[in-house]
Amino acid sequence: MKSISIIGTGNVGYHLAKAFHLSGIKIQEIYGRDISEAEQIASMVGANAIDNLADLKAVDILIIAVSDDAIKTVASSLPEHIKDHTIVAHTSGTKPLKTLKGCNNKAIFYPLQTFSKEVELSYENIPFCLNGKRRIIDALSEISSQISNKTLILSDEKRREVHLSAVILNNFTNHLIYLAKDRLKLYEIDESILDPLLNETVRKQSILTPYDAQTGPARRDDQKTIKKHLNLLDGNRELYEIYMLLSDNITNTYQ
Amino acid sequence: MKSISIIGTGNVGYHLAKAFHLSGIKIQEIYGRDISEAEQIASMVGANAIDNLADLKAVDILIIAVSDDAIKTVASSLPEHIKDHTIVAHTSGTKPLKTLKGCNNKAIFYPLQTFSKEVELSYENIPFCLNGKRRIIDALSEISSQISNKTLILSDEKRREVHLSAVILNNFTNHLIYLAKDRLKLYEIDESILDPLLNETVRKQSILTPYDAQTGPARRDDQKTIKKHLNLLDGNRELYEIYMLLSDNITNTYQ
Numbered sequence: 001m002k003s004i005s006i007i008g009t010g011n012v013g014y015h016l017a018k019a020f021h022l023s024g025i026k027i028q029e030i031y032g033r034d035i036s037e038a039e040q041i042a043s044m045v046g047a048n049a050i051d052n053l054a055d056l057k058a059v060d061i062l063i064i065a066v067s068d069d070a071i072k073t074v075a076s077s078l079p080e081h082i083k084d085h086t087i088v089a090h091t092s093g094t095k096p097l098k099t100l101k102g103c104n105n106k107a108i109f110y111p112l113q114t115f116s117k118e119v120e121l122s123y124e125n126i127p128f129c130l131n132g133k134r135r136i137i138d139a140l141s142e143i144s145s146q147i148s149n150k151t152l153i154l155s156d157e158k159r160r161e162v163h164l165s166a167v168i169l170n171n172f173t174n175h176l177i178y179l180a181k182d183r184l185k186l187y188e189i190d191e192s193i194l195d196p197l198l199n200e201t202v203r204k205q206s207i208l209t210p211y212d213a214q215t216g217p218a219r220r221d222d223q224k225t226i227k228k229h230l231n232l233l234d235g236n237r238e239l240y241e242i243y244m245l246l247s248d249n250i251t252n253t254y255q
Numbered sequence: 256m257k258s259i260s261i262i263g264t265g266n267v268g269y270h271l272a273k274a275f276h277l278s279g280i281k282i283q284e285i286y287g288r289d290i291s292e293a294e295q296i297a298s299m300v301g302a303n304a305i306d307n308l309a310d311l312k313a314v315d316i317l318i319i320a321v322s323d324d325a326i327k328t329v330a331s332s333l334p335e336h337i338k339d340h341t342i343v344a345h346t347s348g349t350k351p352l353k354t355l356k357g358c359n360n361k362a363i364f365y366p367l368q369t370f371s372k373e374v375e376l377s378y379e380n381i382p383f384c385l386n387g388k389r390r391i392i393d394a395l396s397e398i399s400s401q402i403s404n405k406t407l408i409l410s411d412e413k414r415r416e417v418h419l420s421a422v423i424l425n426n427f428t429n430h431l432i433y434l435a436k437d438r439l440k441l442y443e444i445d446e447s448i449l450d451p452l453l454n455e456t457v458r459k460q461s462i463l464t465p466y467d468a469q470t471g472p473a474r475r476d477d478q479k480t481i482k483k484h485l486n487l488l489d490g491n492r493e494l495y496e497i498y499m500l501l502s503d504n505i506t507n508t509y510q
Contacts (some may be wrong), residue, residue, distance in 0.1 A: 011470065035347050068480055094480050112448060114455055114470050125451040140285050152448065161442045164484045168494075169435035169449050170456045172501045173428040176506070178465035180424035187416045193367060193407065194424050195460075196380040200369055201425045202457045205450075207374050210433035215266065215369050216426035225323055225349050229419045231263070239423075245500060246427045249376035249493050 002143055005029040005047075005056060007074055008065035009037040011115040012091050016065055019123040021045035023146040028059050053077050061139065063109055064090040064100075075100045087136050093163025096156040097131055107132035109140055110159055114170050123147045129154045129162060179239060211253075218250035257398055260284040260302075260311060262329055263320035264292040266370040267346050271320055274378040276300035278401040283314050308332050316394065318364055319345040319355075330355045342391050348418025351411040352386055362387035364395055365414055369425050378402045384409045384417060434494060466508075473505035 004020055006013050009032035020027055027047040033037030050056070056079055064074055071090045082088065088100050089107035100106040107128035108131035128144035128151045130137050139155055144151045154162065156192070177198065181191040204213045217225035226247050233240040259275055275282055282302040287293030287364050293304035304309070309336055319329055324463035326345050337343065343355055344362035355361040363386035368376070383399035383406045387391050392408055399406045409417065430452065436446040459468045472480035481502050488495040 026498060041343070068477065094483055096400075113452055114459065114468075116459070116463065116468065116470065118467070119459055121455060121458075125454075126449065127448050145484055148309060150448075150451075154444075158444055159444055160483070160487065161438065162444060162448065164268060164487055165435040165438050165449060166452055167471050167484065168431050168438070168498070171469065171505065172431050172454050172497075174456055174459075174465050174469050175473075175501060175505050175508070176423050176431070177460060178469070179504075181465060183416065183420050183423070187413055189409075189413055189417060191403075192419060193382050193417065196382065197368055197407075197421055197425050198457060199461065200376060200378075201429055202453060203376075204369065204374055204429075205453065206370070208371065210436060213369075213371065213375070214426065214429050214433070215371065216386040216422050218422075218430075220322070222323065228349055228415070229422065231367050232415065232419055238500075238507070242427075242500055242504065243423070245493075245497055246430060249434075249497065250426065250430050252493070253430070 001026065002060040002139065003028050004061045004063065004143065005031070006041075006063045006065060007031040007053075008063075008091075009034065009041055010065065010067070011070045011117055012111070013063075014041055014117050015066035015113075015115045015121070015123075016063060016091070016111065017041050017045045017047070019126075019147045020143070022123070023143075025143055025146060029055070029059055031056065045146075050196050054079055056082055058082075061088055061089065061143065062089045064088065066090075068092050071095055071099050072101070076102055078103065087132075087139055089103055089132070089140060093129075093166065105132070105136055107136045107140055108154075108156075108159065109144070110154075110163075111165060112162060112173075124149055126150065127152055129159050131156060131159065176242075179242070183239070214250065214254070218247040219254050221254070223249050256281065257315040257394065258283050258317045259318065259398070260286070260314045261296075261318045261320060262286040262308075263318075263346075264289065264296055264474060265320065265322070266372055267366070267371050268294055268318075269321035270368075270370045270376070270378075271318060271366065272296050272300045272302070273347070274381075274402045275398070277378070278398075280398055283312055284310070295340065296486050309334055311337055313337075314341055314342065316342045316398065319343065321345075323347050323350050326350055326354050327356070332356055333358065342387075342394055344387070344395060348384075348421065349415055360387070360391055362391045362395055363409075363414065364399070365409075365418075365494065368427075369423060372474075379404055381405065382407055384414050386411060386414065431497075434497070438494070469507075469509070473502040474509050476509070477505060 005028045030042040035051040042049035087105040088103040089109035110129040112127045260283045263327045285297040290306040297304035342360040343358040344364035365384040
């Protein structure tokens with residue numbers, strides 16, 4: 001059984017700690033710059049909370065779940081025994097393996113999901129994207145496969161593309177949902193009227209490709225309706241531009 | 256029990272015919288310019304197929320489910336007995352009531368959903384948006400409430416806004432899903448890797464508002480990651496612009 005410690009108390013650190021714990025994996029230490037945040041997670045999963053990297057004890061695997069910009073600094077500040085002997089993995093979708101400079105056993109442990117502390121989720125379907133030397137990937141697969149039924153080995157280059165696609169698929173669609181509902185609020189229309197449509201939008205993806213699932217004015221190249229919608233958006237420059245750009249892109253896709 | 260006929264054999268006409276039929280509502284006639292298309296639907300729901308508007312028999316309600324541009328022409332070509340006595344409703348999200356010029360009993364019967372013939376769906380949650388005179392709305396509610404548990408009365412102005420929001424929420428998110436998966440195809444990465452994220456994107460909406468559900472580089476104003484993604488998109492001008500515009504809009508929303 002591998003021993004694990006986690007650095008970082010944000011959305012990813014929080015959910016990974018919980019996922020490991022629920023899978024029966026022992027977590028040694030949770031590090032947070034803010035000790036009270038570390039304590040909160042540590043008490044939930046039966047780990048020790050620390051706020052000094054020098055206090056990290058020997059473990060098989062150390063997960064660095066901090067913001068992209070902080071990974072390098074954290075890696076270089078690790079105690080020598082960790083740098084030398086522990087598998088040190090970061091969870092970023094974008095940063096390459098080499099960001100972990102100075103660590104002998106570099107790895108990537110990137111969970112492809114949207115995490116918010118307030119939202120519980122089941123971990124079994126999350127794709128874990130790993131990178132590193134063969135022996136290291138084997139060790140990480142051992143723990144990812146205890147959490148989830150989907151583990152992939154991806155190069156830095158491919159993982160970067162997956163992360164980019166995830167931003168388009170999750171962040172941008174979430175924002176469009178926000179914009180659509182915000183618009184209804186303005187007109188004092190109950191936003192929940194859109195929920196059946198939202199559910200169907202996604203359910204449809206399991207039946208048709210997104211290419212075939214498309215409907216609406218832009219797909220039909222119905223420029224009259226598009227123009228009417230743009231007129232309605234006249235007072236909202238940003239949404240106007242988003243509408244125009246996406247409609248043009250849809251129309252071009254089906255031409 | 257109201258008697259109904261339907262004009263139009265597209266996605267909306269097809270699904271409304273099916274929805275009426277499944278709810279035990281008798282459909283008299285299905286009109287299509289292409290008689291074979293009309294016959295296909297008519298045989299499914301036990302109706303007569305016609306390809307001449309003059310053949311429309313007296314019914315309580317006539318549903319015009321044709322493209323926006325064709326509504327006016329269809330309405331003016333209806334037999335006089337229909338214009339005078341039948342409730343004539345169109346299914347457009349955008350076109351006003353007055354498009355049905357010449358009909359004495361104008362109405363709107365707009366189902367807020369994305370319909371594709373190839374995709375079966377359950378009709379009970381579809382919001383039906385009605386408009387017209389009180390007496391006419393009462394008659395239409397009688398049939399919409401047999402299909403679905405959600406009937407709303409919306410002015411032309413509000414329905415237009417609902418339709419615009421539906422385009423943003425459905426067409427645009429569907430297209431982003433297409434773009435994200437298309438990108439992965441380019442890099443020979445299995446597109447289904449994004450499916451758990453897509454499901455979670457929508458599941459999250461039932462727990463948090465879309466405003467609170469947002470994560471990712473643009474929400475964190477992580478300009479370094481945004482710049483890296485834009486570099487990756489350098490060869491794809493349209494996606495580059497969509498990425499930039501939506502990221503800016505997200506960042507501004509959280510500032």
